[in-house]
Every structure is written in C-alpha cells, then in structure tokens.
Amino acid sequence: MAPSYRRYAPQLRSQDDLRISSLRSSTSVAGRPPYIVATLLNFGRGATSVYRRYAPQLRSGGDLRIRAGAVRVRRVPVADGRAIRLTPAGVDKGGAVFYTLFKNAIFRPIIKYLYGARVEGEQHIPTAGGVILASNHLDAGDTVVLPAMIRRQVTFPAKAELFQGNRGPFSKLVAWFLRAVGQVPLDRSGGRASLDGLAPVLEVLARGGCVGIYPEGTRSPDGRLYKGKTGVARMALAAEVPIVPVAMKNSQVTRKAGLPWIDHPVVVIGEPLDFSRYYGRVDDPRTLRWVTDQVMAAIHDLSGQTYVEAYGTSVKSGSLTPTEADARILSRPGVNTKEPELPPA
Incomplete structure (x- = not known):
C-alpha cells in the first residue's frame, strides 16, 4: 500500500519564517512515515510566488524535512498557524562559472561576429526573477544562438538520457558539459514520470533563474510552426512566472568549408505574457x-511561420503524412480554443 499523500499550503512570510496556513493530519502506512505534497508560496528572496511539488517526509510528530529542492525544513511544529524555521539548503550557482566562460570566450564571439547574429527586443526579458523563454525550434543551432545573444544565463532542460553518459566517450563528454554549464535533465517519457521530472526545472525557476523551452517538443520537420505541448504552461503555472515568447530566424546549421555555419541568425523577443490569474491550475487540461495556445500564438506573431494544428512529432514519426499536415494549417494558434473560466471570487 502506497504512503498516504496530503496537500499542505505553507506560506513563506520572510526568508526565515515559514507559516503553515493549512494542515491536515496524515497517518503512517505499514509503520512507515507518510509522505506529503507541499505547496510553497512566496518562496525565497526576490520571488513573488513559487509553486513547488515536493515529496517531504514526516519523520516524527514535530519534524518535517523537505529532502529535495532549494530549502530544508527542520523541527517543524505540527500545528496550524505555527511559525517554523527555514534553513536554506545552499544556492546552486547553476554552472555560472563554466557557462560564462564558454559563452564569452567561445560561443558569443563566433555567433555574433562570425555568423553575424543579432537580437531584437532583449529589453522584454526581466533582468531578475524566474522567467520562461518559450521559442520555436528550427534547428540545433537554436540552443546555442539564443543563450549566446542575451545577457541572462539560460537553462535548457535536456533529455534525461543525455546526462547518463553511458554510450561511450563522447556521451560522457556531453554529460559533463551539460552539468558544467548548469543545464538540467527533463524526463520526456510522458505521464506521471514527466510531471515529477519537472522538479529540476522548477528548482531553477524557484531560484529566480531563466529557463528556455521549446513548446513544440521537437525541431520543426519542415520549417513550419507546430502545435505546442502543454509542459510550458504547466511549468509557468506551477512556478508562477511569466513566459516570454521568442522567435528564432535563420538558425539552421549548414556547412561552409566543411565547418558548421549559421547565416545571420536573428533572435526576436516579445513582451512577457502574464497568466497570473491561472496560477496553480496545473491539473486543469x-x-x-x-x-x-496563447504562447504559440505569440511565437507565431513574432516568427511569421505557417502554423500547423498538429504535433511536429507526429509528422516526424510518420503517423501524420505531409498531406494530412497541410490540411491542418490554421491562420494562427488558438483560434479554436476558448479561454477557460475562472471560479467565482
């Protein structure tokens, strides 16, 4: 029998004071301490509010320990409205040193001066605090061009298997590089595994980091914009952060004199999208x-791509033929999606 799960709503009143506004009793199962799920609001310095799913373990009647994430809570009095002490678990600099080194010494000079890249609208990216950059995905060059051309450090969730380094020397090098520059693994297997796999991404956002994501979930098979997957919405509504739409243009990698070449790539950045009225609704399809769809519409307006109301992965896998994809072209994303109603105040 699985442990009994309960939802708590602790609220961080100051950096060292966590107040439990709602508390439910939870019983042990088979003599083991029960696990609970915590929702952290107004968590951490500089964050307006952050929603996090943890798996804290109730070790005794007066001790609640959050084992994962950016904080550890010890000696928690189990009573409604009682203040508890919060001990920061230590700030992970997210590979800032190696990230800055690789960016400024290698990637930015090549991309900006050799490839002739430029960026438009960088002023729309908040200079501090958690934020998601949601971009179209034309080619592998996107993941290099975008972070090289903006000031903020960008964390891209990468396939979890890339961090394993178990496919030879090159895979070990890739795994080391991803960790060195502060990238995080993302479980893309689907279902509950992927939902739980968002924890590393939410940690970055909780620390006030900048996360880059490709809502299409894959590179475009033909240069068109495809239907976005809802992971980007779940991240934003869970972490309670804005989404900044980004359009990559001319970022396809070709060959010139046998070397990788990107011809005058352009990064176009739009105004932040505010979905604060829907924060916390991470389980509402x-x-x-x-x-x-609103995010994809903003990307579409920036990129000018033709929009196909189908997943790009379906075209790549062959489950959707090019002719069938052509039949699903729409003027822009979201034309058939109705805005959800909010519950009465």
Whole structure:
C-alpha cells in the first residue's frame, strides 16, 4: 500500500519564517512515515510566488524535512498557524562559472561576429526573477544562438538520457558539459514520470533563474510552426512566472568549408505574457491548453511561420503524412480554443 499523500499550503512570510496556513493530519502506512505534497508560496528572496511539488517526509510528530529542492525544513511544529524555521539548503550557482566562460570566450564571439547574429527586443526579458523563454525550434543551432545573444544565463532542460553518459566517450563528454554549464535533465517519457521530472526545472525557476523551452517538443520537420505541448504552461503555472515568447530566424546549421555555419541568425523577443490569474491550475487540461495556445500564438506573431494544428512529432514519426499536415494549417494558434473560466471570487 502506497504512503498516504496530503496537500499542505505553507506560506513563506520572510526568508526565515515559514507559516503553515493549512494542515491536515496524515497517518503512517505499514509503520512507515507518510509522505506529503507541499505547496510553497512566496518562496525565497526576490520571488513573488513559487509553486513547488515536493515529496517531504514526516519523520516524527514535530519534524518535517523537505529532502529535495532549494530549502530544508527542520523541527517543524505540527500545528496550524505555527511559525517554523527555514534553513536554506545552499544556492546552486547553476554552472555560472563554466557557462560564462564558454559563452564569452567561445560561443558569443563566433555567433555574433562570425555568423553575424543579432537580437531584437532583449529589453522584454526581466533582468531578475524566474522567467520562461518559450521559442520555436528550427534547428540545433537554436540552443546555442539564443543563450549566446542575451545577457541572462539560460537553462535548457535536456533529455534525461543525455546526462547518463553511458554510450561511450563522447556521451560522457556531453554529460559533463551539460552539468558544467548548469543545464538540467527533463524526463520526456510522458505521464506521471514527466510531471515529477519537472522538479529540476522548477528548482531553477524557484531560484529566480531563466529557463528556455521549446513548446513544440521537437525541431520543426519542415520549417513550419507546430502545435505546442502543454509542459510550458504547466511549468509557468506551477512556478508562477511569466513566459516570454521568442522567435528564432535563420538558425539552421549548414556547412561552409566543411565547418558548421549559421547565416545571420536573428533572435526576436516579445513582451512577457502574464497568466497570473491561472496560477496553480496545473491539473486543469483546458487551462493548460489555452495558455499553451496563447504562447504559440505569440511565437507565431513574432516568427511569421505557417502554423500547423498538429504535433511536429507526429509528422516526424510518420503517423501524420505531409498531406494530412497541410490540411491542418490554421491562420494562427488558438483560434479554436476558448479561454477557460475562472471560479467565482
């Protein structure tokens, strides 16, 4: 029998004071301490509010320990409205040193001066605090061009298997590089595994980091914009952060004199999208779909791409033929999606 799960709502009143506004009793199962799920609000310095799913373990009647994430809570009095002490677990600099070194010494000079890249609208990216950059995905060059051309450090969730380094020397090098520059693994297997796999991404956002994501979930098979997957909405509504739409143009990698070449790539950045009225609605499929479609519509307006109301992965796998994809072209994303209603105040 699985442990009994309960939802708590602790609220951080100051950096060292966590107040439990709602507390439910939870019983042990088979003599083991029960696990609970905590929702952290207004968590951490500089964060307006952050929603996090943890798996804290109730070790005794007066001790609640959050084992994962950016904080550890010890000696928690189990009573409604009682203040508890919060001990920061230590700030992970997210590979800032190696990230800055590789960016400024290698990637930025090549991309900006050799490839002739430029960026438009960087002023729309908040200079501090958690934020998601949601971009179209034309080619592998996107993941290099975007972070090289903006000031903020960008964390891209990468396939979890890339961090394993178990496929030879090159895979070990890739795994080391991803960790060195502060990238995080993302479980893309689907279902509950992927939902739980968002924890590393939410940690970055909780620390006030900048996360880059490709809502399409894959590179475009033909240069068109495809339907976005709802993971980007779930991240934003869970972490309670804005989404900044980004359009990559001319970022396809070709060959010139046998070397990788990107011809005058352009990064176009739009104004932040505010979905604060839907924060916390991470389990509502209609809300997730509507938010995702709004993000894709903003990307579409920046990129000018033709939009196909189908997943790019379906075209790549062959389950959707090019002719069938052509039949699903729409004027822009979200034209058939109704905005979800909010519950009465």
